[in-house]
Amino acid sequence: MIFDSSCAGCHRPGPVLCRTCRFVLAAPPAMPSSGDVIAAVPFVGRSREVLLNFKYGNRRQLGHHLAGLVVNRLLAEGIRPADVDVVTWAPTSAARRHRRGFDQAELVARRVALQLGVPCRRLLRREGSAPPQTGLDRATRLHGPVFTASPAAHGRRVLVIDDVVTTGSTLRSAAHALRLAGAVDVVKAAVATTPAAVAGRRREPARTRRRPAATHTVVHGPRAA
Numbered sequence: 001m002i003f004d005s006s007c008a009g010c011h012r013p014g015p016v017l018c019r020t021c022r023f024v025l026a027a028p029p030a031m032p033s034s035g036d037v038i039a040a041v042p043f044v045g046r047s048r049e050v051l052l053n054f055k056y057g058n059r060r061q062l063g064h065h066l067a068g069l070v071v072n073r074l075l076a077e078g079i080r081p082a083d084v085d086v087v088t089w090a091p092t093s094a095a096r097r098h099r100r101g102f103d104q105a106e107l108v109a110r111r112v113a114l115q116l117g118v119p120c121r122r123l124l125r126r127e128g129s130a131p132p133q134t135g136l137d138r139a140t141r142l143h144g145p146v147f148t149a150s151p152a153a154h155g156r157r158v159l160v161i162d163d164v165v166t167t168g169s170t171l172r173s174a175a176h177a178l179r180l181a182g183a184v185d186v187v188k189a190a191v192a193t194t195p196a197a198v199a200g201r202r203r204e205p206a207r208t209r210r211r212p213a214a215t216h217t218v219v220h221g222p223r224a225a
């Protein structure tokens, strides 16, 4: 199957993430500040392509690579494994989890925890069924989902993970719930952040298009290896 044997970043036949794309992701352009969220890569170009493939193309093998990017970024920001008691994630809705077959944030969080040598626990529950963050107008997205946190967060230093940050409202809401449950410290991290999330709050962010899996048979032009 072409889909299973091509790179998620450039669609060339081969491993799930080719060497070129791996290098591109590992050395992203200078990351502007994304508020208090530690993000590994900007949600543009090749990294956006990889993330969309991960999220909508059911390519969960990418989780390991994406978690590695997050861990490298955390270390670069001075966050050490000893600073974190537990890793958790901002869960997606049950409907989306069912549709995709997995929760992409959970998958990354579990891999991040493994790489840091820190336990990973489900500490957050998503209330209601807010629509997804992408494809909505900004006002709707700013409200974000509502989470409740497990009492197990009490007294813990928590690292909470999401996949893509748009306005930051999801992670803000998740961190709020964790603090209400008694977490003593909450570090927010994401694989990617949209340019809109980092370019200030004045501009309307570009809409994020979903790529259905069926479009992945499109073969992009050849690239230098």
Ligand SMILES: [Zn+2]
Pocket (backbone or CB within 6 Å): 007, 008, 009, 010, 011, 012, 017, 018, 019, 020, 021, 022
């Ligand atoms: Zn590639």
